[in-house]
Amino acid sequence: MARASLLVVQGVEPGARFELGDRQVQLGRSMHNEIRILDTEASRTHASIQRVRDQYVLTDRNSSNGTYVNGQLIRSKPLSNGDQIQIGRTMLLFSEEAAAGLPTAAERVRLVGQHDPSNRSSIISQVPSDAAAQSVINLPQTAGQLQVNLQALYRIAEETVRPSVPIDQLLQRILDLTVEAVGAERGCVLAVDGQTREIRPLAVSTLSSDTRTKMPVSRSIVDFVLNSCQGVQTTDAQHDRRFDTAQSIVQAGIREAMCVPMQGRHDLLGAIYVDITTPLEQTLAGGAAPQFRDDQLRLLLAIGRQAALAIENNRYQEAFVKAERLAAMGQTIATLSHHIKNILQGVRGGSYLIDLGLKDHSDELVRKGWNIVEKNQGKIYHLVMDMLTFSKERKPALQRGNLNTTVQEVFELMQARCLECHVDIRFQPDGQMPDSTFDPEGIHRAVLNIVTNAIDAVEGADHATVIIETGSDPVQETLWVTVSDNGPGIADDQLPRIFNIFESTKGARGTGLGLAVSQKIVREHGGDITVTSKLGEGSRFTLTFARIDDDQHLGTRTIG
Amino acid sequence: MTTSCHVLVIDGSSDTADVLQAVLEPRGAIVQRTRRQVFAQTNSRPADADVVVLDMDDPANAAVLGSEALGHARQIRIGSDRVMVADSQTRFLQKPFQYPELVQAVEELLADSARNPR
Numbered sequence: 090m091a092r093a094s095l096l097v098v099q100g101v102e103p104g105a106r107f108e109l110g111d112r113q114v115q116l117g118r119s120m121h122n123e124i125r126i127l128d129t130e131a132s133r134t135h136a137s138i139q140r141v142r143d144q145y146v147l148t149d150r151n152s153s154n155g156t157y158v159n160g161q162l163i164r165s166k167p168l169s170n171g172d173q174i175q176i177g178r179t180m181l182l183f184s185e186e187a188a189a190g191l192p193t194a195a196e197r198v199r200l201v202g203q204h205d206p207s208n209r210s211s212i213i214s215q216v217p218s219d220a221a222a223q224s225v226i227n228l229p230q231t232a233g234q235l236q237v238n239l240q241a242l243y244r245i246a247e248e249t250v251r252p253s254v255p256i257d258q259l260l261q262r263i264l265d266l267t268v269e270a271v272g273a274e275r276g277c278v279l280a281v282d283g284q285t286r287e288i289r290p291l292a293v294s295t296l297s298s299d300t301r302t303k304m305p306v307s308r309s310i311v312d313f314v315l316n317s318c319q320g321v322q323t324t325d326a327q328h329d330r331r332f333d334t335a336q337s338i339v340q341a342g343i344r345e346a347m348c349v350p351m352q353g354r355h356d357l358l359g360a361i362y363v364d365i366t367t368p369l370e371q372t373l374a375g376g377a378a379p380q381f382r383d384d385q386l387r388l389l390l391a392i393g394r395q396a397a398l399a400i401e402n403n404r405y406q407e408a409f410v411k412a413e414r415l416a417a418m419g420q421t422i423a424t425l426s427h428h429i430k431n432i433l434q435g436v437r438g439g440s441y442l443i444d445l446g447l448k449d450h451s452d453e454l455v456r457k458g459w460n461i462v463e464k465n466q467g468k469i470y471h472l473v474m475d476m477l478t479f480s481k482e483r484k485p486a487l488q489r490g491n492l493n494t495t496v497q498e499v500f501e502l503m504q505a506r507c508l509e510c511h512v513d514i515r516f517q518p519d520g521q522m523p524d525s526t527f528d529p530e531g532i533h534r535a536v537l538n539i540v541t542n543a544i545d546a547v548e549g550a551d552h553a554t555v556i557i558e559t560g561s562d563p564v565q566e567t568l569w570v571t572v573s574d575n576g577p578g579i580a581d582d583q584l585p586r587i588f589n590i591f592e593s594t595k596g597a598r599g600t601g602l603g604l605a606v607s608q609k610i611v612r613e614h615g616g617d618i619t620v621t622s623k624l625g626e627g628s629r630f631t632l633t634f635a636r637i638d639d640d641q642h643l644g645t646r647t648i649g
Numbered sequence: 650m651t652t653s654c655h656v657l658v659i660d661g662s663s664d665t666a667d668v669l670q671a672v673l674e675p676r677g678a679i680v681q682r683t684r685r686q687v688f689a690q691t692n693s694r695p696a697d698a699d700v701v702v703l704d705m706d707d708p709a710n711a712a713v714l715g716s717e718a719l720g721h722a723r724q725i726r727i728g729s730d731r732v733m734v735a736d737s738q739t740r741f742l743q744k745p746f747q748y749p750e751l752v753q754a755v756e757e758l759l760a761d762s763a764r765n766p767r
């Protein structure tokens with residue numbers, strides 16, 4: 090079975106990827122779903138995906154706002170590679186890798202025959218590639234044909250601008266649509282190497298379910314198309330003198346073929362080849378179109394151009410993403426190295442005092458040094474835990490509990506530090522706090538990071554105060570924690586950036602991970618963090634997330 | 650070391666101030682730590698200090714460097730990126746540094762301060 094996944098291309102967590110396996114998975118807002126959709130327009134249990142034989146089937150679970158695939162409302166639908174699933178405002182891209190053991194495109198195509206420029210006896214139509222798109226419209230044709238051709242172009246144009254689809258998948262979809270649009274039976278996309286002129290099949294499409302038989306493609310026709318940069322239509326390939334009757338292309342009974350160049354902005358990137366093998370008499374008996382038409386050749390030329398542009402765009406995008414990835418990696422390494430260096434600096438300070446204390450037989454110096462070492466050991470621990478929390482592998486460990494208990498633990502943990510740095514810390518728990526299902530360890534970390542920031546903000550100030558409060562909203566069915574401080578506040582221009590990873594206003598004392606981690610955890614709970622701040626007066630962070638009692642409203646409720 | 654020596658640590662990790670306190674206060678110096686923002690709010694005068702230890706990794710400290718608040722206090726600048734200092738009353742230590750270097754730099758500047766009071 091092929092490996093399949095869902096990629097979030099639009100929503101709260103763009104870039105998040107969910108692997109699909111053999112077991113049924115549920116999608117929705119509730120924490121009980123295998124795939125959580127952090128979207129207030131998603132129902133608690135919105136849809137499910139189940140593997141049925143060789144396909145993944147998406148089924149709507151009576152959601153309030155419906156489930157859409159490629160813009161169409163569905164009840165249940167087998168998913169195809171590249172399908173876009175819309176749940177609320179979240180868009181997920183379904184991707185499926187080719188199953189292991191299936192032949193690749195290169196293994197399914199056989200180029201036969203050599204180029205002979207003097208012999209083009211069966212080429213009945215040639216069209217330059219640059220005359221293609223306009224002539225699809227201008228060529229004399231029936232209104233029906235024009236509409237079909239324009240619809241095909243429209244669908245293929247939609248595919249070429251589809252985001253986040255690997256190029257091999259994109260070309261496969263373009264080819265599938267092309268074979269359907271021109272009434273071909275088989276087709277392939279061939280890439281040409283700009284340096285070696287080597288031709289390499291990238292995609293194969295066939296109406297037949299036989300994926301083992303190789304598709305013969307005339308090397309003569311392909312060479313002619315690549316050299317002349319013209320689209321060609323051949324007919325009666327059985328009697329084409331270029332093909333040795335012993336060659337399998339003839340044995341395969343190719344009756345008609347069309348081949349067009351894929352001309353990019355600057356380079357010729359390859360060709361698209363389609364053919365028909367069914368005997369003419371059989372085709373006519375079935376009531377189908379007897380042969381490829383001139384307007385279809387021009388349509389194919391336009392498709393070739395679109396496919397080439399899609400390949401070029403994909404290459405540019407890949408180069409851009411690679412550059413961005415390297416830049417992000419560099420920034421990550423630089424930021425983490427910086428923070429680790431600061432911790433190392435602290436450890437050196439502690440070690441220095443211990444060394445002095447041992448030399449001078451001063452227990453007090455040893456104790457002071459050890460305190461510094463221990464403090465920095467704690468910093469390493471929190472740095473590692475924040476990094477782990479931010480990594481995609483972590484999943485919330487849900488359990489029944491009371492938010493007050495979790496926040497009380499944070500409060501008690503920070504009391505010693507507040508005493509040391511003369512900060513008045515207070516906890517005002519909600520006496521009516523209901524139990525809920527949440528990840529106590531995650532929420533502990535989320536609140537701890539915010540409280541630590543608040544203490545850092547007020548440390549050294551007169552009447553430094555940090556107040557932690559908890560509460561619940563029975564109407565919205567939410568729980569909340571607020572952390573207020575009377576520190577210097579955050580400037581308006583900094584507020585939109587404070588949740589960005591590696592953004593820190595704390596200089597040498599900040600990693601830029603804390604707030605990003607807290608936000609991630611709270612969002613995993615279907616909530617968010619808001620902040621209000623005023624320069625010179627202080628800041629107030631509010632963590633709000635859904636209270637989960639049970640899922641009695643499965644699939645029927647949305648919150649605004 | 651004179652008993653009136655005053656060292657002020659601005660920003661950075663509290664470890665720096667803790668180490669200097671543990672080493673220098675038994676020798677008669679006073680080591681205090683402040684935050685740039687607090688010092689900006691309270692108008693406390695770092696210029697009153699004999700030596701100011703300034704963490705340069707906080708970009709906002711560039712404003713402190715440019716302000717008159719530092720007066721003629723001798724400075725030790727600590728940072729990740731090396732900077733050149735041409736002033737004999739200013740030292741630079743690149744992170745990660747060894748603490749004996751910091752203590753030695755503070756003591757030399759305090760001695761200079763004692764010899765050449767402002």
